[in-house]
Amino acid sequence: MTLTLPSASSAVKSRARARRRASFDTALGRAFLQALAVIAFFFVWEVGVRLGVVSAFLVGSPLGIFQNAFRMFFSGELISDTWTTLFEALLGFVIGTIIGSLLGLALWYSVFVARLVEPFIVAINSVPKIALAPIVVLWFGTGLVSKVALSVSLTAIVALIAAYQAAKDADPDLQSLLISMGADKHQVFFKAVVPSTLPAIIATFRINIGFGLVGAVVGEFISSQRGLGHLIYTASSLYDLNTVWVGLFTLMIVGFLLYYVIDLIERTSLPWKQASTTQQVQV
Amino acid sequence: MGGMSATAIQLSVRNVSKSFHGKAGEVRVLDDLSFDIHQRDFVSIIGPSGCGKTTIFNIIAGLIEADAGTMQHHGEPIGSLRGRVGYMMQKDLLFPWRTVLGNVLLGLETRGIGRDAAEAKARQYLKSFGLTGFENVYPKTLSGGMRQRVALIRTLIMDPDILLLDEPFSALDYQTRLYLEGVLKEAVETYHKTVILVTHDIDEAVALSKRVVVLSGRPARVKVVHDIDIAAHSPIAARADHRFSGYFHQLCAELDIQTEKTT
Numbered sequence: 001m002t003l004t005l006p007s008a009s010s011a012v013k014s015r016a017r018a019r020r021r022a023s024f025d026t027a028l029g030r031a032f033l034q035a036l037a038v039i040a041f042f043f044v045w046e047v048g049v050r051l052g053v054v055s056a057f058l059v060g061s062p063l064g065i066f067q068n069a070f071r072m073f074f075s076g077e078l079i080s081d082t083w084t085t086l087f088e089a090l091l092g093f094v095i096g097t098i099i100g101s102l103l104g105l106a107l108w109y110s111v112f113v114a115r116l117v118e119p120f121i122v123a124i125n126s127v128p129k130i131a132l133a134p135i136v137v138l139w140f141g142t143g144l145v146s147k148v149a150l151s152v153s154l155t156a157i158v159a160l161i162a163a164y165q166a167a168k169d170a171d172p173d174l175q176s177l178l179i180s181m182g183a184d185k186h187q188v189f190f191k192a193v194v195p196s197t198l199p200a201i202i203a204t205f206r207i208n209i210g211f212g213l214v215g216a217v218v219g220e221f222i223s224s225q226r227g228l229g230h231l232i233y234t235a236s237s238l239y240d241l242n243t244v245w246v247g248l249f250t251l252m253i254v255g256f257l258l259y260y261v262i263d264l265i266e267r268t269s270l271p272w273k274q275a276s277t278t279q280q281v282q283v
Numbered sequence: 284m285g286g287m288s289a290t291a292i293q294l295s296v297r298n299v300s301k302s303f304h305g306k307a308g309e310v311r312v313l314d315d316l317s318f319d320i321h322q323r324d325f326v327s328i329i330g331p332s333g334c335g336k337t338t339i340f341n342i343i344a345g346l347i348e349a350d351a352g353t354m355q356h357h358g359e360p361i362g363s364l365r366g367r368v369g370y371m372m373q374k375d376l377l378f379p380w381r382t383v384l385g386n387v388l389l390g391l392e393t394r395g396i397g398r399d400a401a402e403a404k405a406r407q408y409l410k411s412f413g414l415t416g417f418e419n420v421y422p423k424t425l426s427g428g429m430r431q432r433v434a435l436i437r438t439l440i441m442d443p444d445i446l447l448l449d450e451p452f453s454a455l456d457y458q459t460r461l462y463l464e465g466v467l468k469e470a471v472e473t474y475h476k477t478v479i480l481v482t483h484d485i486d487e488a489v490a491l492s493k494r495v496v497v498l499s500g501r502p503a504r505v506k507v508v509h510d511i512d513i514a515a516h517s518p519i520a521a522r523a524d525h526r527f528s529g530y531f532h533q534l535c536a537e538l539d540i541q542t543e544k545t546t
Contacts, residue, residue, distance in 0.1 A: 177376050180344040181441065182366020183393040191389070195380045272380045272421040 060241035069246045082250055084227040085216050088144060089258075092151020093205075093212030100156035101201050104163025108193055109185070114164070125161060129153045130214070133222045142223040151215030155208040159201065166200035167193050199270060205262045213255055228254075291357075293477055294320040294343070294364075294445060299352030300502075301338055312338045314502030316352070320445065320479060325471065327480045327488035329534065330498030330506075336481040339503070340447045343479075344368045356444070366394075369443035369476075371451045375430040377422035383409070383433050384418040390441035408436045412466070428459035432466065439470055446471070448480045452487070464491055464518040485538070489530045490518040497537045507537060 024033060042062040048054040049061040056064070072078040107114040133150055140146035170193045178188050220229025228247045235243035301313040312335035320326055328336050341347045343354070345363030354361050377386045384405055391401035409415055412432055422430055431451060438446060448467075452460040468491060471478055482488050488495050489511055497506045511530055515521035 173372065173374060173376055174378060176341075176346050177370060177372075178389075178393060179346060180365060180368055180370040180447075181390045181393050187393050191393070192378070195378070198380070270380070272423065 056241075057239065058241065060245050064242035065245045065249070068242045069249075072243075072246060078246065078250065081226055081228050081231050081247075082254060085213070085220065085229060085251070086254055088147040088216035088219070088227065089151060089209075089212040089254075091144075092148045092215050093155055093208055095148065096152040096155030096212070097159045097201075097204065097208055099152065100159025100161075101163040101197075103156075104160040104165075105167055105189075105194065105197060107164045108167035108170075108189065121157070121161065121164075125157050129157070130218050133218050136219070137223045142225070146223070147216045147219035147227070150219045151212045154211040154215045158208055158211065159204050162200050162204045163197055166197035170196040199273060202266050202269060205265065206259065209258045209262055210255060213251065213258075217251065291322045292319045293322045293324065293357060295355040296320075296339075296343075297353045297355070299339075299342060299349045299354070301335070301342065301347070301349050311502040313342075313349070314504060316503055316505065318496055318505050318508070320477060321494075323475055323477055325478045325480070325491060325493045327482055327492040327495045328498060329482060329485060329488050329495060329538065330503060331500045331538070332483065334498050334501050335503040336498065337449055340370065340449055340479070340481065343445070344370050344447060364444060367444045369438035369441055369446045371431075371434055371438050371446070371448045373450045373454050375422070375427075375434040377430055377433060377437075379422055382419050382421055383414065383425070386422065386433055387437050387440055389437060394441070404440060405436075408440050412436050412470075426459075427455050428463060431455065431463060435463075435467065435470065439474055439476070442474070444477065446476050446478045448478060450482055451480075453483065460487070461519060467491070468518055485531060485534045486522070487518075489513075489527060489534065490521040495530075495534060497534065509534065509537075 024030065045054070045059075046062045049056045049059070069078070107117070129150070132153055136150050136153070137146045140149050174192045174196070175188050178192055183191065216227065217229035217232075220227040221233050224230040228251050232244050232247035232251075235241075235247065296319070297317050299313055299316045300311070302309050302311045304310075316339070328339070330336060338347070342349045343364055345365030348363075354363070356364060378389065381389065384402070387405040387409060388401050391404070406415075406418065409418060412435075414429070414432065414436070417425070417429070422433065425433070434451070451467075452463050455463065464487065467478075470476070480488070480491065492511050495509045495511060497509070498504065499506045509530065513521045513524045513526055513530075515524055521527060
């Protein structure tokens with residue numbers, strides 16, 4: 001048979017391709033490929049430094065980074081700094097999210113007040129909150145409170161806007177149904193508005209956990225005695241690039257783990273959203 | 284007509300008018316509209332689309348206020364029947380974050396009825412509508428027909444004075460619709476309910492109703508009221524009645540005449 005239908009042969013080919021992909025397309029297979037990418041990245045970096053292609057002084061070297069990381073880990077220095085930053089970030093995230101969400105939801109109660117304060121919210125949101133860092137330190141000192149305050153200023157506004165928008169968008173038909181049943185405004189708020197804003201509020205957790213870390217680290221840059229931001233800042237002023245990378249990679253790992261914690265919260269806190277799995281269309 | 288004279292009037296709507304202010308200026312949706320609903324009535328309201336049928340419901344349910352006119356319930360003047368109606372729409376309006384049981388409990392919760400009593404009642408209703416085993420399921424996983432059945436239970440469990448059904452089955456396929464019409468008719472008879480049904484479906488109106496109100500186009504006015512004298516035990520049996528097609532064609536003619544006049 002010399003003549004094959006092009007559609008049939010391409011279908012066979014794409015199926016073969018799918019089979020080849022499928023052999024790596026398992027959790028273990030993906031983890032293997034991801035680990036391989038990380039190892040390759042550090043290997044190329046280290047070789048580059050050894051060959052003198054890149055300067056160890058300006059970019060550091062993977063072996064130096066690992067040596068420093070081990071030393072700082074076992075001396076307890078790294079854990080203490082990580083804990084300090086994590087605590088500041090989490091506290092700022094929790095306080096900011098709660099304050100922001102409550103304020104945003106409260107604006108649902110009065111259209112008048114909401115319209116009145118809307119331009120102010122937009123104005124506050126458009127200020128880069130990082131620019132507040134120097135005065136926040138001035139007001140709240142060089143300790144924990146100033147970092148938490150900075151994190152709160154970053155996270156609260158995000159939560160506020162998301163909660164307010166979601167409350168405005170709550171299905172008016174569900175609210176009408178409750179009113180026809182004789183529900184008062186509080187019942188409409190708690191039974192229809194608040195539950196329908198929860199997905200939007202929880203969606204801000206992902207963004208805000210990052211902002212929480214930003215607030216903590218920037219606060220530490222400005223003025224601090226400990227924390228990963230302090231570590232990075234002091235090490236870079238001493239041109240100790242390997243230690244800077246230890247701080248950066250630790251921050252990355254912290255952010256990475258926090259993301260998955262948030263992901264878990266998101267998936268378990270809204271069981272009604274999970275009733276049907278969202279499957280990506282295979283192309 | 285004959286048998287109707289003995290029936291007491293439950294809801295009387297008198298000279299109700301309502302305008303909305305749109306971009307194109309004032310739109311008169313209802314103009315001097317009057318009609319009566321008898322006790323244990325099953326009235327269908329049909330008319331050209333956009334003639335203000337939903338507006339009538341919203342006024343009765345107290346979601347919007349009429350510009351003029353009065354309403355009486357059992358002879359007593361009322362502003363609206365808010366809290367005493369069972370409103371069902373084309374969308375089932377189940378709360379996605381509540382389970383089937385939670386949705387059925389919604390009305391009882393707003394009334395402040397104790398959790399145990401409410402839950403016992405809800406389970407009993409779910410059982411009589413064949414939904415035992417689905418109590419803890421979220422609406423998302425249910426079929427359209429089942430969702431609308433849950434919405435019907437949520438409506439009935441509050442023991443409303445009047446059921447306001449705004450095209451409740453129009454989003455469903457024909458078989459499911461026939462089935463739910465039967466469920467509705469049986470429930471209305473079991474619980475002795477009064478029903479006002481807004482529908483586009485003349486066939487449905489004749490099969491379910493005791494009376495059909497034909498509205499004229501915007502602004503809505505009562506064109507004619509037909510008594511449907513079919514004593515069938517189910518909507519499917521009603522469709523087999525020899526008078527069914529007569530009513531059907533009469534109503535079709537009524538609507539056609541109006542569309543010719545208004546367009």
